Amino acid sequence: MRSLIALKMVIHDRSSTIGSLLGVVAIVFLVGQQLSIFFGLLNYMSVLVDHGNADLWVMSENIRNADSGNFISGRYIDRIIGLPEVDWAEPILIGNGLFRTPNGSYENVRVVGTKRPKLFMGPWQFEKSDERVLLDLESITVDSLDLDKLGNPPIDYITEINGKRVIVRGITKGARGFQGTLIFAPLEKVRDIAKIPPGRYSAILVKLKDVNKEEAIKKIRTILPKCSVYSKEELSKMTKIYYITNTGIGGSFGFSTMIAVLIGVVIITLTMYTSILGRTKDFAVIRAIGGRRKDIAVIIISEIAIIVISGVIIGFAILATYLNFTRNVEIPNYFPIFVIPALALGTIVVSFLGGLIALRVALKADPASVFH
């Protein structure tokens, strides 16, 4: 009956209920939206490392992230391949260039060179054509998210990067780096575009046989003391942490998430407080006719639970609509499954904290006040 009273009160006091619901929805949606952008950017930060099918990355010494290494010698490849633990080792080249758009303007692009014919660091998802297009020396791929930015070059469109002739032969999907537009090309073409000296590479990707990874890393570090050797997971994490802590992204998202939570909690607190204040007489009557303080608490907590659970469901529905809508636009978004229960739980906790002031007011209802 106490839960029924709570439900009836929530339904009856529509304006307050809508206000409180708005607070909960605001927390779920605003925080969820911030987190989806944050996780989307996290994915961009380490996109090449995460999507490359290598177990280890060998780069120049003292690197702080996957994008900041110096070039290393190609001779290291032979030393690595010589180890019995190694299945294969392939070089990649990453350079910068200016892409000439169809209207004659230029856009900064990051060019990733993959070695033919294996193409181990090639694009992982295509919207049009497939990775075989990169077997042709002049071919490049552009990403569907960057088409507008690059002036919508069609397939077989001939243009230049840093004055070097290239042909758009494929459209990738989801290949976007934290530092901007990613274009894939054969390794030799990238060397030509970025003017990288022969025999020098950005990194060597290593695939291990079925062996102990830690032991293999130690062994490669021993034979290549002037290089950084990291597992895919280590390098991915290191790159993300670097960008979060060195670009202000972490603080910025942390702050905006806190503001979103604060706005939601303030809305919930104020509306619940006003609602309970307007019904103090009801609670005084309940107390007078035999209700204990804990009975009042059960009613209020039930009210908060009804509002919060409804708000969380509505909030996630709106968030899902937003995420679906922004899936194919330039706004980065990625919402890992593990965030859903964490966000729901967090919202429930802060919403209940917001409702505590209202609970305090209700518990103070004086049964004697019902007698005039």
Add this chain to the structure above:
Amino acid sequence: MIIKAVNISKDFYDGKQKRRVLLSINTEFYPGELTILSGPSGSGKTTLLSILGLVMSPSEGKVFLDDRDITGLSDDQSANIRLKYFGYVFQQPMLIEGLNLLENVLVALAVQGKRLSNKDYKKAEQILESLGLANSINLKPNQLSGGMKQRASIARALIKDPTIILCDEPTSSLDAGNGQIVMNILKKIAIEEGRIVIVVSHDARVLPYADRLIKLENGEIVSDTKEHSKIQKGVA
């Protein structure tokens, strides 16, 4: 069962000084009687009712239910006594707006979380029917007249089969016709059902319904009579 006030005094503080509003009240109330507490504003009648009804503690003195001292109980113990023995009718009906009439009555039974049975629903419907509200059980308070609301609040008081019914100016917000209906119901509850009914009122129109009239002035009982002729005159 009787309810007894022994040397009840009550002080209020207005922030600067203590003001005594009840001075050593000694009285007892018996089943089968409708007692009216009368007196001018500020005489302490509502304060006495609040103390008898365990919603306010006396500064001095004790309240007994038979021989059981019910003063100084914990918050939960007081609530349990109120739930078990007392029914309340307030000046304003104070029904919960979100609940319909039937639910407003049942809330008095289930306020501590009791699971309601079909018997409880039937009983509530019977009480509402006996008070002329059979056709209104699904209506919300804002769809009812003042008299209907007050009758519903009496139903809420009766659903628990309380030993004592405390009424605070139950007719003051009603017109003469509805006031008569309410007082007839209260009289019937006292006489036919053998309950203790205590009514605070300064409305002379309720005096004919009283079996006993207690007059308070300046926090003291100045008269207490069961003589019908005196009650009628309201002079005791």
